[in-house]
Amino acid sequence: MExxxxxxxxxxxxAKPLVFAASLAPFAYLAWAAxxxxxxxxxxxxxxxxxxxxxxxxxAITLAVTPLRVITGQNQLLxxxxxxxxxxxxxxxxxxxxxxxxxxxxxxxxxxxxxxKRPFILAGFTALVLMAPLAATSFNRAIRALGARRWQxxxxxxYVVAPVGLLHFWWMRxxxxxxxxxxxxxxxxxxxxxxxxxxxxxxxxxxxxxxxSFGRPGGR
Amino acid sequence: MPSRxxxxxxxxxxxxxxxxxxxxxxxxxLKRMAxxxxxxxLAGCIESSAQAEAVAQPKGKILLPxxxxxxxxxxxxxxxxxxxxxxxxxxxxxxGTDKASQAKKAGTLKTRPWTVSxxxxxxxxxxxxxxxxxxxxxxxxxxxxxxxxxxxxxxxPWVGFSFRELAKLVEPTGNAKFxxxxxxxxxxxMPGVRSGxxxxxxxxxxxxxxxxxPLTLLAFGLYGxxxxxxxxxxxxxxxxxxxxxxxxxxxxxxxxxxxKPATAWETVAPQEYGFYxxxxxAVDHPRWSQATERRIGADGLLQAKRPTLxxxxxxxxxxxxxxxxxxxKHY
Numbered sequence: 001m002e003x004x005x006x007x008x009x010x011x012x013x014x015a016k017p018l019v020f021a022a023s024l025a026p027f028a029y030l031a032w033a034a035x036x037x038x039x040x041x042x043x044x045x046x047x048x049x050x051x052x053x054x055x056x057x058x059x060a061i062t063l064a065v066t067p068l069r070v071i072t073g074q075n076q077l078l079x080x081x082x083x084x085x086x087x088x089x090x091x092x093x094x095x096x097x098x099x100x101x102x103x104x105x106x107x108x109x110x111x112x113x114x115x116x117k118r119p120f121i122l123a124g125f126t127a128l129v130l131m132a133p134l135a136a137t138s139f140n141r142a143i144r145a146l147g148a149r150r151w152q153x154x155x156x157x158x159y160v161v162a163p164v165g166l167l168h169f170w171w172m173r174x175x176x177x178x179x180x181x182x183x184x185x186x187x188x189x190x191x192x193x194x195x196x197x198x199x200x201x202x203x204x205x206x207x208x209x210x211x212x213s214f215g216r217p218g219g220r
Numbered sequence: 221m222p223s224r225x226x227x228x229x230x231x232x233x234x235x236x237x238x239x240x241x242x243x244x245x246x247x248x249x250l251k252r253m254a255x256x257x258x259x260x261x262l263a264g265c266i267e268s269s270a271q272a273e274a275v276a277q278p279k280g281k282i283l284l285p286x287x288x289x290x291x292x293x294x295x296x297x298x299x300x301x302x303x304x305x306x307x308x309x310x311x312x313x314x315x316g317t318d319k320a321s322q323a324k325k326a327g328t329l330k331t332r333p334w335t336v337s338x339x340x341x342x343x344x345x346x347x348x349x350x351x352x353x354x355x356x357x358x359x360x361x362x363x364x365x366x367x368x369x370x371x372x373x374x375x376x377p378w379v380g381f382s383f384r385e386l387a388k389l390v391e392p393t394g395n396a397k398f399x400x401x402x403x404x405x406x407x408x409x410m411p412g413v414r415s416g417x418x419x420x421x422x423x424x425x426x427x428x429x430x431x432x433x434p435l436t437l438l439a440f441g442l443y444g445x446x447x448x449x450x451x452x453x454x455x456x457x458x459x460x461x462x463x464x465x466x467x468x469x470x471x472x473x474x475x476x477x478x479x480k481p482a483t484a485w486e487t488v489a490p491q492e493y494g495f496y497x498x499x500x501x502a503v504d505h506p507r508w509s510q511a512t513e514r515r516i517g518a519d520g521l522l523q524a525k526r527p528t529l530x531x532x533x534x535x536x537x538x539x540x541x542x543x544x545x546x547x548x549k550h551y
Binding site for chain 2 (some may be wrong): 034040041042043044045047101102103105110114117118120171172174175176177178180
């Protein structure tokens with residue numbers, strides 16, 4: 001398809017609602033399956049694991065926006081980045097709520113002990129906590145209040161969130177010596193972060209955004 | 221091969237021994253009893269549509285009757301885990317690491333012909349064909365709790381006999397201090413064996429007194445039929461007071477040895493899995509607490525997990541095996 005027609009599609013008024021609906025679909029399916037008892041023999045485990053998977057997937061999709069935009073020249077892709085990043089935080093929050101509610105019975109003391117005692121829980125918890133300020137400053141007024149530069153620096157936290165989230169997944173699977181799945185996520189997110197490093201190393205400022213930034217403010 | 225519907229399912233009527241609420245939860249189980257008793261064609265339809273679809277068993281179901289065991293502790297009174305959950309949620313890394321897909325993947329396992337060689341520190345080492353093993357001692361029905369190290373549990377009606385019935389035949393010598401149990405590792409039948417998750421073949425081990433304990437079971441069936449492949453066909457070990465991974469599946473070799481054998485999980489992650497691996501709520505796995513467990517098919521999604529019992533509730537039967545041992549050190 002021609003570049004212009006792709007840009008038109010991306011700008012279409014229903015594009016954003018469509019991406020929103022698609023991003024919510026995994027959650028809708030899991031909610032339905034939980035009520036319909038369609039999550040297999042251990043629904044709690046299925047919910048905790050799949051919400052964790054979706055958190056990492058949305059982190060990867062969000063981090064893919066800028067490389068894709070630069071490589072394809074489709075600047076309209078930026079319109080979706082904020083929403084995708086917020087979905088990463090949304091699935092991360094649901095993941096933590098499933099763990100806290102289904103695995104720990106919402107016992108605050110047990111959860112606190114678990115975080116302190118187990119490195120992989122601490123890593124996952126840290127990743128979510130670091131995502132919170134990004135979600136909290138994702139609206140336009142926050143960007144103006146912070147100023148573009150400071151906002152950008154703050155949102156570079158995503159480069160910490162992604163590796164810490166991957167570490168959480170890796171450590172969890174280390175218990176079973178089973179790294180096949182974490183390796184796939186590490187390869188994909190590693191490539192997306194590596195692309196940024198490569199650009200900075202070549203000294204090329206990526207047009208319209210700092211090479212290392214989460215993105216230009218206000219990807220409306 | 222006995223006919224599919226010719227046999228009464230050989231447990232005492234649960235209504236005689238079980239509170240009504242629990243009894244009613246056994247409808248899955250009772251449906252299966254009705255299959256055996258009535259042999260009605262309608263019931264046959266229920267089985268073929270509801271269960272045969274859910275379970276990969278290429279050769280069809282073969283019944284394997286057993287009489288209720290008289291060993292103390294051998295018939296747990298807990299509600300049975302539904303057949304569907306028992307046969308569709310399995311750890312069997314020889315077929316990959318996904319518990320939900322083993323029922324389909326394990327269809328490639330060929331369970332006939334099958335030989336189990338028994339060797340090592342025994343007066344009469346020899347190989348047993350599976351048909352011979354099946355006739356070696358009377359088949360017993362045993363309802364055991366199974367506690368997985370991952371924090372979930374099931375209640376399964378196994379069919380088999382005590383491992384010591386086999387051991388007696390080969391006459392262990394004084395040098396037999398441990399027993400090693402080895403699972404088949406054939407990458408043509410078991411694609412998971414090509415992965416590096418474990419060092420194959422899967423091997424497990426017990427101290428000789430643990431192996432000779434009457435509750436240590438050689439299982440050939442569950443729910444009154446031969447083991448589905450994903451549950452460890454055609455013969456497996458079941459050690460109900462230890463975490464599930466100690467109960468090696470699809471056995472091809474049993475060795476009586478003098479030195480403590482290297483076991484599969486202890487080899488790849490010694491800091492996480494010990495040789496003994498007795499169920500113990502007071503000794504955490506490094507990655508999660510072992511104080512509680514989720515009973516598959518019984519506990520609701522929002523229900524609190526139930527407390528895990530020392531030795532999985534078999535302390536009365538096996539506690540004396542570990543008298544004076546530091547269970548934190550020998551985890």
